[in-house]
Amino acid sequence: MKIAVLGIGGVGGIVGGALAKNYTETYFYVRGKNLDAIRRRGLRVRSALLGDFTVQPKLASDSAEELGLMDVIFVSCKGYNLRAACESIAPMIKAETLVIPLLNGVIVSDMMRPMLPPCLLADGIIRVFSHLEQPGHIVQSYGPCSVILGMRDGGIPQKLEETAAIVGKAGISTTLSDDILADSWNKYMMMCGNSVLFCCCDGPAGKVREHPGHMELVRAVAGELIAVAAASGVTMPADMADRYTENFSKLAPEAMSSLYRDLSGGKPPSETELDHIIGRMIELGQQYGVPTPYHKAAYERFAAK
Ligand SMILES: NC(=O)C1=CN([C@@H]2O[C@H](COP(=O)(O)OP(=O)(O)OC[C@H]3O[C@@H](n4cnc5c(N)ncnc54)[C@H](OP(=O)(O)O)[C@@H]3O)[C@@H](O)[C@H]2O)C=CC1
Ligand SMILES: CC(C)(CO)C(=O)C(=O)O
Incomplete structure (x- = not known):
């Protein structure tokens, strides 16, 4: 499964970093100085939970066309960037793609549905304190990092189950919920x-x-x-x-x-x-x-x- 993370900031950096370290088919949709730094030196993660490491994803790019169609996309931008982010990832989405927002907010999937082409849309809740210290450098200085994933209708499609297992193996405690609302x-x-x-x-x-x-x-x-x-x-x-x-x-x-x-x-x-x-x-x-x-x-x- 090809897994992309859009937005390598506090949240996307810790999730994307953990995935890139443990799962080969990890892709970053990242832009600007952050992209330059990651291309030059990799993503450096300093984490109370995961330790210190530097990783390169399979590909980091600001071009959806270059990244190609994805099986799973984590969206981890701020709320005020959500519409533009959805437009950016549209070329990476096919009907079977599972899109998982990790933003704060309530049932963010409801907001995203009209912004995205047809796809599987989950909701994700992350508990972590992490930030982008400088381009290419993510810090999670204390506390745990855990994720809850679920579908608005309570179902657990196989792709969501597989994704949860991959994120869990990467060191982030991941729970599937049948009541994500x-x-x-x-x-x-x-x-x-x-x-x-x-x-x-x-x-x-x-x-x-x-x-x-x-x-x-x-x-x-x-x-x-x-x-x-x-x-x-x-x-x-x-x-x-x-x-x-x-x-x-x-x-x-x-x-x-x-x-x-x-x-x-x-x-x-x-x-x-x-x-x-x-x-x-x-x-x-x-x-x-x-x-x-x-x-x-x-x-x-x-x-x-
Ligand atoms: N940080 C934390 O500890 C926690 C944060 N949250 C929530 O998670 C969400 C993300 O927060 P956080 O990670 O801190 O935010 P950050 O600002 O650290 O990271 C967001 C990243 O998304 C990138 N981005 C935005 N739009 C696009 C786009 N169209 N294409 C590519 N990249 C894009 C930004 O890049 P650029 O700088 O180029 O715009 C930035 O690097 C928020 O909803 C927040 O409330 C939830 C729990 C904990
Ligand atoms: C709840 C908290 C403090 C940590 O997950 C948070 O999400 C935030 O302040 O943005």
């Missing part, structure tokens, strides 16, 4: 909910917790997510709001999400995942007639900057 909402709840809280209070977890009445705020944000999930047909566990509130109370005071880090660091909102993460929740709320006032407040606080 619930898994996706579960991670989104944390990523989106936390980002809303950081944005509303304009600070990390410690600053949110300094606010009098912050417990009510945390519960209200969780409530919006749970209500929209329910309206879309996904029932979260009955104690979800309690679990979410408890987990938030345990975050390190300096904890923040990548979205809030980007926004508070002054990146233009269009170069962050504000629309992809918080904007999407507002859209889903509108679609299902569920009010999302805290998501709107967080969004508006940064959208106009």
